[in-house]
Amino acid sequence: MLITILRRILYALPIALAVSLFCFALVHIAPGDPINAILPPDAPADVVDAVRKTYGLDKPLPVQFGIWLWKVLQGDLGKSLATGRDIWPDLSGALQNTLTLALAAAMIGFPIGIVLGSLAGAFRGTWIDRACVGTAVAGVSVPHYWLGMVMVVIFSVTLNWLPSMGASQDGSGGWSLDWEHLQHLVLPAITLSVIPMGIVTRTLRGIIGEILGQDFITTLRGKGLRRPGVVVHVIKNAAPQALSVMGLQLGYLMGGSILVETVFAWPGTGLLLNNAIFQRDIPVLQSTILVLAMFFVALNLAVDMAQSLIDPRMRRA
C-alpha cells in the first residue's frame, strides 16, 4: 500500500514540474518582451535595466525558470503590476472564496447527479431514464454564464428574492457562514452546479446500468437476495468510479468558475483572473493559473489514492 502511494506521488511530481514550466512559459508566450509584462511601456531605460536584473530576465531561460521555481516554492509569487502588492495574500483570499463556491456547487450538483444517474441507470429505456438524461444533457449544454444571467433576471430583478452581485452586502472579500453570505452564495452555486450535475448523472447512469447487467447481480437475485441487499452490492461496485469522477469534477469547478464568478462579481480566483486579463497583469494571471493547476494535480493524486484504497484492483495498475 505504501509503495502504491509513493509510486503515485513519484508519478505526479514530473507532471507538477511540467505544469509549472507551462505557467512560467505564459509570461514568454505573451506578445513582446516579457519586461513589458512587468513594467508599463513608458518606463525609463534605467528602471527597465534594474528590473531586468532583479527579475533575472538577463539570464538564460532555464536559469530563469530555476530562480522563479525556487521563489515559488518558498511562497514568493511576485508582485502584481496593477496594485504593486504581493500576489499571495490577495490570491489566498480569492482561493478561499472560490473553494467555498466550488464546494457549495458540489453539494448541490453531486447529490442531484447521483440520484438522477442512479434512477436513469436503474430504469433504462423508460420515461424516467429519458427525463433524467434530458436534464443531464441540458445541464452540460447550457452556457452557464448565460444561465447565471437568467437566474439574476428571475430571482434578483423580477422577484427580488436574492442578491445578484458579490459575496456580501458591503462587498468585502471575506466569507463567513451567516445568513447574508449564504444568500449571496445561492445563485452562483446553483449556476455552477449544473455542469457537474449533468456529468455525474451521465457517468452514474453508465456505471449503474453496466453493473445491473452483470452476471453476479443475476446470481444474487437468483439466490433470493431482496432489493435492499442488491442495492448494497451495486453501491459497493459503483463507488470507486463515481468517487473519482466527482473528485475530478470538484477540480473542474475550482478551475472553471471564472465565467460564473464574472457574472456574479464573486470575489474569487475567477474575478482575479478576469481583472488580470483586462489589466494585462501577467504575473497575477501566471500565479493564479499555477496555484489552481497545482490544486488540480493534488486533487487528481488524492483521487487516485482514494481509489486504490477503496478498490484493491486499482493497486496493481
Next chain:
Amino acid sequence: MSEIASTAPSGLIQAPARAPAGYWSGVFKRLKRDRLTLICAGILLVMLIMILAAPLIAPHSPYQGSMIRRLKPIGFPGYPLGTDELGRDMVTRLIYGGRLSWLLGITPVVMAFVIGGLLGIIAGFAGGWLGMLIMRVTDVFYAFPSVLLAVAISGALGAGIFNAILSLTLVFIPPIIRVAETVTTSVRVLDYVESARASGASVFTIVRVHVLPNVLGPIFVYATNLISVAMILASGLSFLGLGTKPPEAEWGLMLNTLRTAIYNQPLVAMLPGLCIFVTSICFNLVSDGLRGAMDVRS
C-alpha cells in the same frame, strides 16, 4: 424491421478491415429512425444556411445603430426581436453573430481532430518511446481544467479571433489524442493487423487500409461531442473579452455587452445565450445519436 435487425449486427460482429456497404447503410437506417437526432440535425442545418446567407437574409446592417431606438422590446415594429444597447437590430446581429460563434466553436475541434487524431494514431500504433513521449506530454495538459487552460493561453496571448482559436485548439488536442491512442492500440493487436504484417504489408499500408478505417469513426464521434463544449467555451472567451472584439457580432460578446440591459430588456438580453444553448444542445444530441447509430462505445 426484421431485415434491419439481421443485417446491422452481423456487419459489426465481423468487424472487417474495410467496412462493407452494410455497415454504413445500417448506420443511416438507424439514424433515419432516430427522430430526435434528425430534428436536431435539421435545426443545425437551418442555422448553418441562415448564417451562410446572412448578407442576403438579414433585414438590417449588423453595425448600423441608432440612438433613438436603443433597447426596443421583442415585437417592436420592424425589429421582431428588438434592438441592442446601441440600437442595432437583434435579428441581424444574431444571424451575423452565428457566423463567428460557429467559426470559433468548430474550427478548433476540426484542427484538434486532425492534429490530435494524427498524434494519437502515431502514439497508439508506434508505441515505444515515441508513444510514451506523446502520451506524457498529453498528461501535462490534462492537469488543467479545460476552461482554465483556454483562459490561460488566450489571456497570455491577448484578445483576438486567431488567439482564441489557437488556445481552444490546444485545449481539445489532448483529449482527442487520448481517445485516438486508446482506439488505435485496441485495433493494432487484432488478428487481421497481425496477419497483414505477417504477409509483408508495409507500415503505411497497414495504417491506411487496416487501422484508419476502423479508428476514424470513433475519433470522429468523440470530436463531434466536443463541438458542444467548444461552442460554450468559445463564446465564453468572447464573454470574458478574450475572443472577438466589438463592434463585431458574436453571441458570447453580445451577451456580455447586453448584460447592462438585463434591467430594461431582460428578454432581449437573454437571446444570444439562448442561441448558444440551442446550438450546443443540438450538437450534443446529434453526437449522441451518431454514437448510437455507429455503435461506438465510449
